[in-house]
Amino acid sequence: MTPPILEMKNITKEFPGVKALNNVSFSVQKDEIHCLVGENGAGKSTLMKVLSGVYPYGDYSGDIVFEGEVQKFRGIHDSEKAGIAIIYQELALVPEMTVYENIFLGHEIRRGALVNWNETLKRAAEMLKKVKLDINPTVKVKDLGVGKQQLVEIAKALSRDVKLLILDEPTAALNENESENLLSLIRDLKKQGVTCILISHKLKEVISIADKVTVLRDGQTICTLDADLGQVSETVLIKNMVGREIDNIYPKREHVVGEEVVLEVRNWNAYSPIVERDILKDIHFNIKKGEIIAFAGLMGSGRTELAKSLFGNPDGFRIQGEIYLKGKKVAFSSPHDAIEAGLAYVTEDRKGNGLILIQDVKQNITLANLQEIARRSIVNSNVEVNVANDYRVSLNIKTPSVEQRVSNLSGGNQQKVSLGKWLFVKPDILILDEPTRGIDVGAKFEIYTIMNRLVEQGMSIIMISSELPEVLGMSDRIYIVSSGRITGELPIGEATQEKIMSLATN
Amino acid sequence: MGLFKNASTVLRANIREYGMYIALFVIMAIFTILTDGVFMSSRNISNLLNQTGYIAVLAVGMTLVIVIRHIDLSVGFLAGFLGAIAAIAMVFWKLPVIVVIPLVLALGVVAGLITALPVAKMGIPSFVASLAGWLIYRGAILLVTESTGTIVVPNQTFNDIGNGFIPDLPVAMRIPGLHTLTLIVGLLAIIFYIVNEIRSRRTKQAYNFEVLSMDMFILKLVIISALVGYLTWVLAGYQGLSWTLVIVLVVVAVYHFITTQTVLGRHIYAVGGNPEAAELSGISVPRIILITFGSMGFLSALSGILFTARLQSATMTAGSLFELDAIAAAYVGGVSAAGGVGKVVGSLLGAVVMLSLTSGMNLMNIGIAYQYVVRGLVLALAVIFDVATRRKSK
Numbered sequence: 016m017t018p019p020i021l022e023m024k025n026i027t028k029e030f031p032g033v034k035a036l037n038n039v040s041f042s043v044q045k046d047e048i049h050c051l052v053g054e055n056g057a058g059k060s061t062l063m064k065v066l067s068g069v070y071p072y073g074d075y076s077g078d079i080v081f082e083g084e085v086q087k088f089r090g091i092h093d094s095e096k097a098g099i100a101i102i103y104q105e106l107a108l109v110p111e112m113t114v115y116e117n118i119f120l121g122h123e124i125r126r127g128a129l130v131n132w133n134e135t136l137k138r139a140a141e142m143l144k145k146v147k148l149d150i151n152p153t154v155k156v157k158d159l160g161v162g163k164q165q166l167v168e169i170a171k172a173l174s175r176d177v178k179l180l181i182l183d184e185p186t187a188a189l190n191e192n193e194s195e196n197l198l199s200l201i202r203d204l205k206k207q208g209v210t211c212i213l214i215s216h217k218l219k220e221v222i223s224i225a226d227k228v229t230v231l232r233d234g235q236t237i238c239t240l241d242a243d244l245g246q247v248s249e250t251v252l253i254k255n256m257v258g259r260e261i262d263n264i265y266p267k268r269e270h271v272v273g274e275e276v277v278l279e280v281r282n283w284n285a286y287s288p289i290v291e292r293d294i295l296k297d298i299h300f301n302i303k304k305g306e307i308i309a310f311a312g313l314m315g316s317g318r319t320e321l322a323k324s325l326f327g328n329p330d331g332f333r334i335q336g337e338i339y340l341k342g343k344k345v346a347f348s349s350p351h352d353a354i355e356a357g358l359a360y361v362t363e364d365r366k367g368n369g370l371i372l373i374q375d376v377k378q379n380i381t382l383a384n385l386q387e388i389a390r391r392s393i394v395n396s397n398v399e400v401n402v403a404n405d406y407r408v409s410l411n412i413k414t415p416s417v418e419q420r421v422s423n424l425s426g427g428n429q430q431k432v433s434l435g436k437w438l439f440v441k442p443d444i445l446i447l448d449e450p451t452r453g454i455d456v457g458a459k460f461e462i463y464t465i466m467n468r469l470v471e472q473g474m475s476i477i478m479i480s481s482e483l484p485e486v487l488g489m490s491d492r493i494y495i496v497s498s499g500r501i502t503g504e505l506p507i508g509e510a511t512q513e514k515i516m517s518l519a520t521n
Numbered sequence: 522m523g524l525f526k527n528a529s530t531v532l533r534a535n536i537r538e539y540g541m542y543i544a545l546f547v548i549m550a551i552f553t554i555l556t557d558g559v560f561m562s563s564r565n566i567s568n569l570l571n572q573t574g575y576i577a578v579l580a581v582g583m584t585l586v587i588v589i590r591h592i593d594l595s596v597g598f599l600a601g602f603l604g605a606i607a608a609i610a611m612v613f614w615k616l617p618v619i620v621v622i623p624l625v626l627a628l629g630v631v632a633g634l635i636t637a638l639p640v641a642k643m644g645i646p647s648f649v650a651s652l653a654g655w656l657i658y659r660g661a662i663l664l665v666t667e668s669t670g671t672i673v674v675p676n677q678t679f680n681d682i683g684n685g686f687i688p689d690l691p692v693a694m695r696i697p698g699l700h701t702l703t704l705i706v707g708l709l710a711i712i713f714y715i716v717n718e719i720r721s722r723r724t725k726q727a728y729n730f731e732v733l734s735m736d737m738f739i740l741k742l743v744i745i746s747a748l749v750g751y752l753t754w755v756l757a758g759y760q761g762l763s764w765t766l767v768i769v770l771v772v773v774a775v776y777h778f779i780t781t782q783t784v785l786g787r788h789i790y791a792v793g794g795n796p797e798a799a800e801l802s803g804i805s806v807p808r809i810i811l812i813t814f815g816s817m818g819f820l821s822a823l824s825g826i827l828f829t830a831r832l833q834s835a836t837m838t839a840g841s842l843f844e845l846d847a848i849a850a851a852y853v854g855g856v857s858a859a860g861g862v863g864k865v866v867g868s869l870l871g872a873v874v875m876l877s878l879t880s881g882m883n884l885m886n887i888g889i890a891y892q893y894v895v896r897g898l899v900l901a902l903a904v905i906f907d908v909a910t911r912r913k914s915k
Binding site: 383392393401 | 783797804805
């Protein structure tokens with residue numbers, strides 16, 4: 016047996032008060048696709064940050080052996096030099112620069128003191144061919160979709176002679192087609208001698224691509240499974256990730272959808288002056304009391320735009336159409352109006368426009384409804400702590416205290432804070448935009464349970480989701496959105512993954 | 522030793538919060554030693570605080586502007602211009618002080634709103650909008666003072682705002698050699714502070730929240746009471762509390778209350794922390810921008826009044842570089858340019874630190890050239906300290 020290309024031995028990394036990694040060992044053979052799975056907060060990202068030198072040598076204990084040598088990376092620069100490249104969920108490209116400028120950013124091809132642009136352009140085209148991206152290298156990155164940007168990132172890594180490529184949740188923002196593309200590219204790269212570490216929450220994807228899977232839980236290595244030996248399956252992975260069997264990840268609920276239509280939207284059209292085109296066309300839909308409806312569809316199909324345009328239109332789209340709340344025609348000129356009318360919107364991007372990361376849990380939870388805990392506009396900070404603690408308990412938010420900064424919490428717990436914030440406005444209609452994106456199986460289950468509890472109490476939920484099992488598992492009725500139109504409506508009894516997918520690609 | 526150990530733990534955990542106080546203490550101690558005690562003399566401290574007045578009120582307003590990720594460069598010349606308007610209103614229009622002051626303050630609010638309008642409604646960068654204001658108000662001062670030159674204000678009531686002191690008790694009730702009313706005010710402040718702290722501690726305990734341990738709590742009360750007491754005693758040794766200081770303290774108290782206790786304050790910090798999230802939470806970001814710049818304009822007018830009263834005249838160059846002094850004070854006081862972080866009390870201390878440096882170096886006859894260099898270094902150090910401790914306390 017050949018020695019592994021990478022061996023991380025007994026890695027321990029501590030943050031004040033937490034052991035993020037506890038004696039983790041992790042080894043990767045040359046030319047294999049090694050998946051790293053685990054709940055949020057299990058330590059996957061921390062481990063990769065140790066490997067890539069984000070946490071420099073001396074900041075952790077243990078050894079990193081790469082290609083037979085103990086490495087002492089002092090920064091990303093060192094690990095890149097050694098041939099390790101990491102591609103994060105948040106892409107690190109400069110949007111205003113062209114593709115070829117981005118590919119060679121930081122290691123420009125020079126002639127003397129100047130950049131050799133002709134050679135750069137030629138080499139960039141070669142790299143794009145390698146990642147099977149058929150675009151002109153002179154276009155600006157901002158004009159590409161997320162899927163293509165990701166391929167540009169990989170091309171950038173390849174241009175540095177990468178030996179070990181680390182991808183952190185690469186398909187989280189991609190649609191099915193793009194994901195499939197990316198996975199087949201990874202398989203190709205493997206043939207060309209690039210070893211790959213893939214962090215993913217999508218277990219189906221892991222099963223289809225992995226040679227080996229290492230499971231982390233609570234900062235420890237739980238096991239490494241070998242696909243060739245038939246050890247990898249969804250149930251085994253989930254069991255190891257959460258340490259318990261989850262036989263049904265969608266909790267059952269009694270269907271008690273009411274008769275009353277609480278919200279109806281008719282002839283809804285929106286034009287975005289920023290991208291200069293119609294983004295929503297002829298949308299009609301309704302939702303009843305105690306109902307969960309899902310907006311299914313692919314990324315970029317216009318579902319988030321629909322939610323925002325209904326929720327007081329903060330992006331300034333030009334809108335036509337009517338909203339009826341319990342039969343009464345209404346119009347919202349700002350999110351404030353929408354909130355007053357009983358709507359709440361848990362955003363898709365909790366870090367970008369959902370939470371205020373530099374503030375603490377309690378301040379985030381009370382932000383949208385400060386009047387409730389204020390008398391004559393003076394906030395009662397003691398009541399605030401109690402309110403926040405109530406939600407901490409009822410939503411099971413794992414935090415040392417409600418005075419913890421939200422940026423210190425894991426994704427799943429941040430999502431619960433976001434949810435708590437919107438539950439505190441006591442809405443009739445709750446819009447959840449990708450409520451379980453990027454969070455672990457255990458937290459997902461908790462969020463689903465909370466959703467069921469809320470509809471039982473008479474709330475109506477609009478769920479926007481790109482995950483078909485989630486759509487099928489949680490909703491009572493499904494609207495399929497494609498290119499800004501509603502292309503179909505299915506009651507849950509008639510819906511199948513195939514039907515939804517064909518309407519979504521309509 | 523237990524007490525000392527506890528205190529050092531509390532101190533270390535809150536080094537960011539107390540860093541400013543420690544820095545001020547160190548600077549004052551150094552100057553006191555180097556000037557053989559002249560620096561801490563009643564007369565010098567009194568002068569120092571009075572000189573800080575017109576910058577301190579600007580720094581308070583600037584804190585909020587920077588917290589919401591904006592900047593206002595127009596405040597210096599706006600203060601100068603409105604100071605000139607005040608002088609003109611009294612000298613040429615013969616308006617009484619009681620009319621002039623509210624008028625000028627109202628003009629300040631209007632000016633602030635005008636700067637904010639393109640920022641809030643059209644997304645024009647505040648740097649540009651307020652730079653335009655900087656040019657316009659600079660021209661405006663020259664326009665209104667062109668024909669007259671420096672306008673001397675003969676009104677005693679108005680000038681007292683910048684130079685006068687609060688009256689003392691009738692002679693019979695005075696403590697000889699000390700400004701007795703100042704002492705009483707200081708004493709009342711200490712009592713108010715202690716009662717307030719005890720009440721807040723009781724409420725917290727009633728809610729079963731964690732509070733400082735009893736010994737730490739008492740230590741805190743003693744230290745702060747001693748500081749307030751000492752400052753009062755020093756001031757009482759000269760002519761007592763000045764009207765300027767009273768105004769500054771009232772402004773800081775009101776702004777401190779608004780920023781820490783009210784819904785408006787929360788909304789301001791939310792907009793600074795994440796404008797998009799704030800908007801989606803039902804907060805109108807344009808409204809917050811208008812309010813913040815309106816308050817900045819109000820405080821610019823106040824600064825102009827304080828400065829004109831102090832000089833007892835309106836000059837053609839009044840207000841030059843006030844904006845940069847105010848910005849520096851805010852940054853020294855711990856405001857973050859990334860938005861959402863910063864306290865008005867911090868900015869007040871920042872202003873006092875910067876003025877202490879000037880005052881101390883003046884007493885030591887250090888040339889103006891070195892003074893600029895030292896103040897620049899202190900500004901850089903303060904921000905470096907702030908960033909370094911912020912990273913640690915994450």
